[in-house]
Amino acid sequence: MITKQDFNRLTDYIWELPTTFHAQMTVPVWVFADEDLLEDALGDLSLQQAVNVAQLPGLVGHVAIMPDVHQGYGMPIGGVMVSRLPDGIISPGAVGYDINCGVRVLASTIDYASAQPWLADLASALYRYCPSGVGKGGPLALTPPVMDQVCLEGSGWALEQGYATEEDLARTEEFGCLAGADPQSASSRAKTRGHDQLGTLGAGNHFLEVDVVEQVFDREAAATMGLHQGCLAVQIHCGSRGFGHQICTDYVQQFQLAVLQYGIHLPDRELVCAPLNSPPGEAYLGAMKAAANFAFANRQLLAYQARRSFAEVFGSTSDRSSLRQVYDIAHNMAKLETHIIDGQPQEVCVHRKGATRAFGPGFEGLPTEYRPLGQPVLVPGSMGTESWILLGTAANEPLTYGSTCHGAGRVMSRHQAKRTIRGHQLRQDLEQEGVRVRAGSMAGLAEEAPQAYKDVSRVVETVSRAGIAHRVARLRPVAVIKG
Amino acid sequence: MTDLFSSVALPGGFEEVEHTADWAYHIWAPDYVHLFLQAARGLYALLGAEWSPEPGTTRRVKLQGVDYESLLIAWLNELLFYRYGENLGFNQIDITHLAPTCLEATLGGSPITQWSKDIKAATYHNLAITPTDDGVEATIVLDV
Numbered sequence: 001m002i003t004k005q006d007f008n009r010l011t012d013y014i015w016e017l018p019t020t021f022h023a024q025m026t027v028p029v030w031v032f033a034d035e036d037l038l039e040d041a042l043g044d045l046s047l048q049q050a051v052n053v054a055q056l057p058g059l060v061g062h063v064a065i066m067p068d069v070h071q072g073y074g075m076p077i078g079g080v081m082v083s084r085l086p087d088g089i090i091s092p093g094a095v096g097y098d099i100n101c102g103v104r105v106l107a108s109t110i111d112y113a114s115a116q117p118w119l120a121d122l123a124s125a126l127y128r129y130c131p132s133g134v135g136k137g138g139p140l141a142l143t144p145p146v147m148d149q150v151c152l153e154g155s156g157w158a159l160e161q162g163y164a165t166e167e168d169l170a171r172t173e174e175f176g177c178l179a180g181a182d183p184q185s186a187s188s189r190a191k192t193r194g195h196d197q198l199g200t201l202g203a204g205n206h207f208l209e210v211d212v213v214e215q216v217f218d219r220e221a222a223a224t225m226g227l228h229q230g231c232l233a234v235q236i237h238c239g240s241r242g243f244g245h246q247i248c249t250d251y252v253q254q255f256q257l258a259v260l261q262y263g264i265h266l267p268d269r270e271l272v273c274a275p276l277n278s279p280p281g282e283a284y285l286g287a288m289k290a291a292a293n294f295a296f297a298n299r300q301l302l303a304y305q306a307r308r309s310f311a312e313v314f315g316s317t318s319d320r321s322s323l324r325q326v327y328d329i330a331h332n333m334a335k336l337e338t339h340i341i342d343g344q345p346q347e348v349c350v351h352r353k354g355a356t357r358a359f360g361p362g363f364e365g366l367p368t369e370y371r372p373l374g375q376p377v378l379v380p381g382s383m384g385t386e387s388w389i390l391l392g393t394a395a396n397e398p399l400t401y402g403s404t405c406h407g408a409g410r411v412m413s414r415h416q417a418k419r420t421i422r423g424h425q426l427r428q429d430l431e432q433e434g435v436r437v438r439a440g441s442m443a444g445l446a447e448e449a450p451q452a453y454k455d456v457s458r459v460v461e462t463v464s465r466a467g468i469a470h471r472v473a474r475l476r477p478v479a480v481i482k483g
Numbered sequence: 484m485t486d487l488f489s490s491v492a493l494p495g496g497f498e499e500v501e502h503t504a505d506w507a508y509h510i511w512a513p514d515y516v517h518l519f520l521q522a523a524r525g526l527y528a529l530l531g532a533e534w535s536p537e538p539g540t541t542r543r544v545k546l547q548g549v550d551y552e553s554l555l556i557a558w559l560n561e562l563l564f565y566r567y568g569e570n571l572g573f574n575q576i577d578i579t580h581l582a583p584t585c586l587e588a589t590l591g592g593s594p595i596t597q598w599s600k601d602i603k604a605a606t607y608h609n610l611a612i613t614p615t616d617d618g619v620e621a622t623i624v625l626d627v
Contacts, residue, residue, distance in 0.1 A: 072505070096626075098626075134599065193568060242603075246567075253548075256607075257549055260549060268607070269552070269607035270609075411503070414502070414627065415506070
């Protein structure tokens with residue numbers, strides 16, 4: 001049982017659980033939270049899961065826990081874990097089943113006030129063109145060679161096929177393609193599950209949303225990003241669909257043997273892992289990158305369909321330039337990066353599960369116009385509540401290894417949400433508040449009710465005050481598409 | 484073949500339990516074979532599967548693991564693969580061999596007309612099959 005008294009308070013927003021807390025911890029845990037959010041985190045098993053993570057071999061620095069943390073399986077959602085290269089570990093469970101689950105934001109110059117009469121039509125068009133829901137396939141059925149090409153090229157494949165612009169790729173994390181993807185390391189089962197799912201949202205907490213840019217906090221950055229106060233924007237939240245889920249399933253199973261082979265002690269078998277420089281470790285990394293590229297292409301196709309919907313509703317003058325990409329960012333991924341560890345630059349593998357990369361100004365992996373600003377961070381709120389656009393900071397490097405929060409974070413179980421909230425009533429309430437809702441399942445809608453989540457603004461205030469992200473703009477939803 | 488949803492009660496049971504972000508369910512049974520059957524029954528119930536009246540389909544599966552826990556997860560993920568890969572659900576199951584490192588079963592079922600829930604995978608999170616006075620039990624966390 002972990003209590004507040006077990007922590008050393010490093011600053012108003014950083015709480016350290018030292019390695020003395022548990023004999024098997026190899027690194028400390030740092031929680032980024034105000035007192036209330038820390039109390040929330042102590043309300044479920046998320047910090048116990050962080051302590052489990054801190055017991056894995058080959059870790060360096062500290063395990064960083066974001067203020068939107070909540071209980072997951074294995075690693076908590078909202079966690080950052082850093083392992084050394086070349087012999088540190090890589091863990092499929094610490095990336096998650098939805099490899100490269102992430103968020104894309106597109107911005108328009110369409111004024112909300114003038115667009116209001118057409119928002120219901122827009123919501124219907126988006127629901128029609130962006131397949132969502134349980135087991136829904138998409139508009140494409142990929143042949144095995146094309147599937148491999150998507151795995152290797154990610155958004156680059158979408159560009160070749162006419163689904164993307166050069167600017168879209170420039171404004172995507174890793175330019176929409178992780179080098180070193182190995183489609184052969186992904187099973188035929190994974191490819192079977194994924195082959196007809198490119199360009200689909202799926203179900204669960206994934207969504208597509210039309211927002212209005214309600215408030216701008218950093219005018220210069222917002223202008224560079226194409227965010228105009230009072231204008232419409234689009235958010236897309238989804239990942240690698242069944243392809244990524246099956247890859248994680250396959251490797252979590254295979255690694256059960258690998259941990260015996262490499263003599264790795266596990267506090268929780270979902271944290272199964274293998275050395276990065278081992279054959280199973282290398283195979284997972286190649287397969288994970290293939291799934292990540294599939295996810296980049298998936299969000300790209302959904303962006304294409306969102307543009308198609310806008311063009312249909314707002315007319316031919318609403319061409320692609322009216323929905324410009326702000327950024328696309330992953331929040332379930334392992335990345336090989338260089339960070340300052342114990343005062344020295346070190347090659348490491350950073351696992352971010354329910355956490356985003358948030359590099360500060362000067363990072364070369366950003367398009368030229370964003371380089372002086374830092375990496376854009378897209379933080380969706382719960383359905384019906386605000387979302388945020390942030391920027392990474394230089395100050396976060398020693399604190400979170402260039403990472404920050406990814407969303408609101410759940411506080412209520414899905415079971416409890418279904419028991420206490422009626423989907424039809426929720427939909428009616430949201431419509432009365434001016435949020436058009438198109439959803440395939442009322443039960444699924446209830447599970448994702450705003451009451452089931454933390455207040456995203458408190459999460460954002462914490463990361464802002466802790467210095468690990470900088471506020472640019474706040475978005476308010478006006479239409480939600482869910483499976 | 485055991486009918487998972489027969490009016491004759493299958494020994495043991497399952498119930499959904501609270502989990503903040505995902506889904507979890509508790510299963511119990513007098514022995515390992517029935518525990519695996521209850522795990523399948525619970526999975527299909529949570530998926531909200533509705534079977535079509537089409538003629539039955541049979542599949543044979545052979546799974547390997549390092550212990551009963553790994554077989555249990557492999558078993559559930561095998562059923563999930565058939566759900567996503569072939570849209571098949573199995574309500575008739577005969578587990579012909581079950582040892583700590585190997586499971587063999589014959590599955591009978593049909594295409595599913597409706598699934599009400601997406602489950603990405605069965606996870607190993609805090610998984611342990613533990614003995615009870617009446618048999619064995621476990622709690623499984625599903626990623627949704």
